[in-house]
Amino acid sequence: MAKFLEYVPGDSFLHRMNPVAKVLCALLISIACFCTGNLIFLVAVLILDFVMAARCGMARQAAGLAKAVAIFSILLALIALLGTPRGPVLVTLPWGYIGIGSIVAAITVIMRLVACAIPLFLVMYVTQMNDLANSFCKIVHVLYKYAFTFTSAVHFIPVFMNDMSGIMEAQTARGVAFDGGMVKRIRLMVPLCVPLLISSVRKTNSAAIAAEVRGFNLRTCQSGYKDYPFTGLDVRAIVACVLLVAVAIVVNVLVPPLF
Amino acid sequence: MIEFRSVSASYDAETPVLHEVSFTIEDGDFVAFVGTNGAGKSTTMRLMNGLLEPTAGEVLLDGTPTTQLRTSQLAARVGFLFQNPDRQICCNTVRDELLFGFKAQGRADAQAEAKVDAIIERFGFDADAEPFLLNRGTRQLLALASIIVMETPVVVLDEPTTGLDFRECAKVMDVIAEMHAQGTTVVMVCHDMEVVGDYAKRVVAMTAGRVVADGLTFQVLRDPAALHAAHLLPPQVSQISMMLVERNAELADTAIAQANTVEAMLDAMQEQEEAVSHG
Ligand SMILES: Nc1ncnc2c1ncn2[C@@H]1O[C@H](COP(=O)(O)OP(=O)(O)OP(=O)(O)O)[C@@H](O)[C@H]1O
Ligand SMILES: [Mg+2]
Numbered sequence: 001m002a003k004f005l006e007y008v009p010g011d012s013f014l015h016r017m018n019p020v021a022k023v024l025c026a027l028l029i030s031i032a033c034f035c036t037g038n039l040i041f042l043v044a045v046l047i048l049d050f051v052m053a054a055r056c057g058m059a060r061q062a063a064g065l066a067k068a069v070a071i072f073s074i075l076l077a078l079i080a081l082l083g084t085p086r087g088p089v090l091v092t093l094p095w096g097y098i099g100i101g102s103i104v105a106a107i108t109v110i111m112r113l114v115a116c117a118i119p120l121f122l123v124m125y126v127t128q129m130n131d132l133a134n135s136f137c138k139i140v141h142v143l144y145k146y147a148f149t150f151t152s153a154v155h156f157i158p159v160f161m162n163d164m165s166g167i168m169e170a171q172t173a174r175g176v177a178f179d180g181g182m183v184k185r186i187r188l189m190v191p192l193c194v195p196l197l198i199s200s201v202r203k204t205n206s207a208a209i210a211a212e213v214r215g216f217n218l219r220t221c222q223s224g225y226k227d228y229p230f231t232g233l234d235v236r237a238i239v240a241c242v243l244l245v246a247v248a249i250v251v252n253v254l255v256p257p258l259f
Numbered sequence: 260m261i262e263f264r265s266v267s268a269s270y271d272a273e274t275p276v277l278h279e280v281s282f283t284i285e286d287g288d289f290v291a292f293v294g295t296n297g298a299g300k301s302t303t304m305r306l307m308n309g310l311l312e313p314t315a316g317e318v319l320l321d322g323t324p325t326t327q328l329r330t331s332q333l334a335a336r337v338g339f340l341f342q343n344p345d346r347q348i349c350c351n352t353v354r355d356e357l358l359f360g361f362k363a364q365g366r367a368d369a370q371a372e373a374k375v376d377a378i379i380e381r382f383g384f385d386a387d388a389e390p391f392l393l394n395r396g397t398r399q400l401l402a403l404a405s406i407i408v409m410e411t412p413v414v415v416l417d418e419p420t421t422g423l424d425f426r427e428c429a430k431v432m433d434v435i436a437e438m439h440a441q442g443t444t445v446v447m448v449c450h451d452m453e454v455v456g457d458y459a460k461r462v463v464a465m466t467a468g469r470v471v472a473d474g475l476t477f478q479v480l481r482d483p484a485a486l487h488a489a490h491l492l493p494p495q496v497s498q499i500s501m502m503l504v505e506r507n508a509e510l511a512d513t514a515i516a517q518a519n520t521v522e523a524m525l526d527a528m529q530e531q532e533e534a535v536s537h538g
Contacts, residue, residue: 163346166341166343166346167346167347167349169305169310169341169346170339170341170346170347171347171349171363172310172330172331172334173308173310173330173334173337173339173341174334174339174347174359174360174363174364174405174406174409175331175334175335175360175363175364176331176363177329177331177332178331179329191349191350192349194349194350194351194391195345195346195347195348195349195391198345198391199345199346202345
């Protein structure tokens with residue numbers, strides 16, 4: 001089973017794109033999402049996200065991501081709901097009111113975050129970390145040191161998650177019951193941060209030493225064998241994403257808000 | 260009693276890890292699970308305290324399926340030592356670590372404190388030391404001690420001696436042997452055949468998620484088919500006893516053919532000598 005943010009091998013157009021172009025396109029799509037508050041446009045971007053995910057066989061992951069981001073953004077949505085008095089009044093509050101417009105604003109917040117997060121995460125699923133670091137090094141001339149730091153940080157996420165579940169298992173086996181209310185769960189989990197932190201620091205430290213003794217500092221941008229040329233596909237994708245941003249701006253200017 | 264009835268298990272739907280594993284462990288037994296890396300030994304251990312649920316078949320603990328009880332409830336009956344002690348250690352002092360199990364199970368009373376003090380004394384721990392700063396062997400010993408102190412009727416130990424030097428290994432195994440002598444059922448995963456030969460009463464050999472041999476220690480460690488299937492190198496004493504029997508078929512019915520340990524071999528040879536001189 002594919003793990004969180006772990007590369008899934010494949011041969012879709014997303015897999016074949018240049019890593020730098022992928023990141024650029026993902027960023028452009030995110031920018032487009034923030035250029036407009038038009039709900040229909042955001043839904044269209046979300047559909048586009050899912051079509052892309054489905055094209056490379058990652059609809060399931062995308063759905064999981066969408067759910068996670070949506071849950072994460074509920075707090076922001078709540079703030080939007082309570083703090084945007086717009087449209088026909090539904091409920092009056094001491095400081096204003098909740099209207100139909102407030103609900104639309106809350107939905108927009110969630111839609112926007114989900115629509116802009118999916119492409120960014122999707123990049124991780126369709127790009128090998130090595131390729132990502134090397135291509136940024138070769139094309140954008142990012143120092144390999146920084147590219148490597150980023151990729152190893154991402155690489156460690158599933159490792160940490162695995163560690164955490166292992167630590168929780170160990171405590172369960174000693175009689176800790178990790179169920180019941182949220183507060184109780186969190187109280188039980190806090191002490192477990194100690195072993196997690198210790199194992200992380202140990203792991204990070206030994207990974208750094210291992211990289212050092214293998215000549216990490218000798219590495220330059222020219223060290224990789226593989227070249228990462230831009231192809232027609234990359235150019236077309238970038239142009240499409242730039243157009244998307246343009247459309248977002250135009251929509252924002254021309255289409256008046258619903259409420 | 261622990262009973263596995265055609266148990267299959269997997270971590271994800273696609274790749275089964277255990278295939279129809281069946282065996283029974285009686286109370287008071289000392290069973291060693293041996294086999295190659297990835298054979299499914301740790302997986303089998305995790306099934307014993309309900310950390311993992313079988314995808315098919317049943318795991319029964321004293322007749323109750325483990326699926327009916329939660330792991331935290333099973334903790335009072337099955338002590339579990341993990342392969343990696345650092346996953347288990349989570350307190351700021353050795354003393355707190357040893358008390359942790361009692362606290363988790365809501366049994367941290369004066370009696371528990373007395374038990375903890377006794378075990379600190381016995382293992383020679385520094386009660387206020389920071390567990391994470393101890394060396395590897397002592398951390399392993401601490402993890403083991405925090406399982407032993409709970410005095411569960413069954414202990415499941417996943418590679419309790421891996422990574423320890425000879426002296427630490429002997430220390431750990433002596434503690435385990437003593438627990439067993441007092442009636443605790445011991446289930447242990449071990450890669451060191453010398454340790455298995457010296458301590459285990461029974462051996463279960465696994466390969467690729469299946470049990471390939473299950474019997475008394477001296478039987479399994481002398482069974483060429485089992486040794487080959489599980490890629491095991493028997494302890495040197497077993498090798499010598501096999502060679503002796505090979506050269507002299509008359510020895511097949513004597514204690515020499517059953518010796519796993521140096522002491523047992525010495526006794527058997529003395530006995531044989533006496534028998535020859537009398538006969
Ligand atoms: N948490 C997990 N998720 C997915 N697969 C796992 C997990 N733990 C183990 N496996 C897989 O299950 C199989 C059996 O693993 P297990 O840990 O039971 O082997 P083992 O006999 O204990 O090996 P070792 O001697 O290396 O400890 C292996 O192929 C392993 O990759
Ligand atoms: Mg194991």
